[in-house]
Amino acid sequence: MIDELKKEIEGARRSFIHELESIQSPEQLAALKERCLSRKKGVVSQFLARLKGFVPAEKPLAGGAINQFKEFVETALAEAERTRGAAVAAKGEWLDPSLPASELPVGRFHLIADIQRQIEDIFLQLGYEIAAGPEVEREEYNFSKLNFPEHHPARDEQDTFFLEGHDDLLLRTHTSPMQVRYMLEHKPPLKIISPGKAFRKDDPDATHSPCFHQVEGLLVDRGIHFSHLKGTLEAFCRSFFGPDIVLRFRPGYFPFTEPSAEVDISCFMCGGDKADCRVCKGTGWLEILGSGMVHPQVLRNCGIDPEEYSGFAFGMGIERVAMLKYGVPDLRLLYENDLRLLGQFG
Ligand code: PHE
Numbered sequence: 135m136i137d138e139l140k141k142e143i144e145g146a147r148r149s150f151i152h153e154l155e156s157i158q159s160p161e162q163l164a165a166l167k168e169r170c171l172s173r174k175k176g177v178v179s180q181f182l183a184r185l186k187g188f189v190p191a192e193k194p195l196a197g198g199a200i201n202q203f204k205e206f207v208e209t210a211l212a213e214a215e216r217t218r219g220a221a222v223a224a225k226g227e228w229l230d231p232s233l234p235a236s237e238l239p240v241g242r243f244h245l246i247a248d249i250q251r252q253i254e255d256i257f258l259q260l261g262y263e264i265a266a267g268p269e270v271e272r273e274e275y276n277f278s279k280l281n282f283p284e285h286h287p288a289r290d291e292q293d294t295f296f297l298e299g300h301d302d303l304l305l306r307t308h309t310s311p312m313q314v315r316y317m318l319e320h321k322p323p324l325k326i327i328s329p330g331k332a333f334r335k336d337d338p339d340a341t342h343s344p345c346f347h348q349v350e351g352l353l354v355d356r357g358i359h360f361s362h363l364k365g366t367l368e369a370f371c372r373s374f375f376g377p378d379i380v381l382r383f384r385p386g387y388f389p390f391t392e393p394s395a396e397v398d399i400s401c402f403m404c405g406g407d408k409a410d411c412r413v414c415k416g417t418g419w420l421e422i423l424g425s426g427m428v429h430p431q432v433l434r435n436c437g438i439d440p441e442e443y444s445g446f447a448f449g450m451g452i453e454r455v456a457m458l459k460y461g462v463p464d465l466r467l468l469y470e471n472d473l474r475l476l477g478q479f480g
Pocket of ligand 1: 307308309310350351388391424425426447448449450
């Protein structure tokens with residue numbers, strides 16, 4: 135008989151816990167208390183009423199089990215009244231702060247913003263500062279001070295968005311005008327990167343967009359030469375793409391650097407071993423940025439004496455780097471904001 139009672143008490147205890155967990159209002163809590171502890175018909179009283187039927191030897195055991203249950207119920211109810219009552223008093227609403235929070239969808243950075251932050255992190259570790267500049271730029275900073283000759287095709291309305299009614303204002307075609315802005319306002323040593331949007335009159339296709347993102351880099355100090363540029367870009371590329379990456383510098387041309395170099399990295403996908411590699415198309419190399427030593431005339435244009443100082447600069451496209459690193463086949467995918475694509479990164 136005692137075993138049967140214990141089983142029933144255990145059943146009552148479980149259904150009590152279950153009911154307590156699903157309580158939604160103070161009224162429901164009061165009703166549960168009534169059902170368990172009311173003197174006449176409460177669950178505990180009903181167990182106590184059965185004590186009479188036990189033989190003297192079993193009575194203490196049965197009484198002990200019932201009392202234990204009673205104490206458990208009383209303590210749990212008092213605790214529930216205290217915590218939920220406090221919530222009602224504080225906020226006028228019924229709330230159990232001990233319940234786990236309901237899950238909310240968590241956002242994350244867009245792939246372009248994420249890559250930008252990865253690039254920033256690496257250069258911050260190399261001691262660079264981040265300097266942001268305006269997207270609407272003076273033609274003087276975007277072109278003239280960067281040594282673009284008067285009739286350079288990039289200055290044409292075909293290629294560049296000029297602002298209506300303002301011949302001297304345009305949407306910057308690259309982040310390089312930040313070199314000018316920074317050099318005009320600061321004395322060397324200078325060590326900055328400048329991420330941001332750039333704009334060109336390109337028809338959108340798999341590799342072009344009228345608006346895209348770049349990260350510019352600039353370092354000016356005494357005694358800076360090409361090996362500093364090489365070492366810096368090598369450190370960046372190995373950190374970003376992988377420790378085994380090899381760099382290739384090809385002669386290039388930019389009006390604001392001399393000498394200039396286009397930089398390729400060895401294909402991180404196939405290492406140059408696969409003729410049908412979808413990332414490097416079998417060439418073994420990937421072009422990732424433009425760079426060079428800051429042209430002495432540009433230093434002069436910005437009030438820095440090229441006899442005393444020298445520097446290097448580089449610029450890379452964030453979309454291009456993102457597409458390479460994650461195998462995104464079409465640039466436009468990055469702007470469509472389809473979560474099925476964007477949700478795969480970050
Ligand atoms: N501004 C150049 C471009 O947009 C890249 C570059 C930056 C090249 C700095 C050399 C130095 O193509």
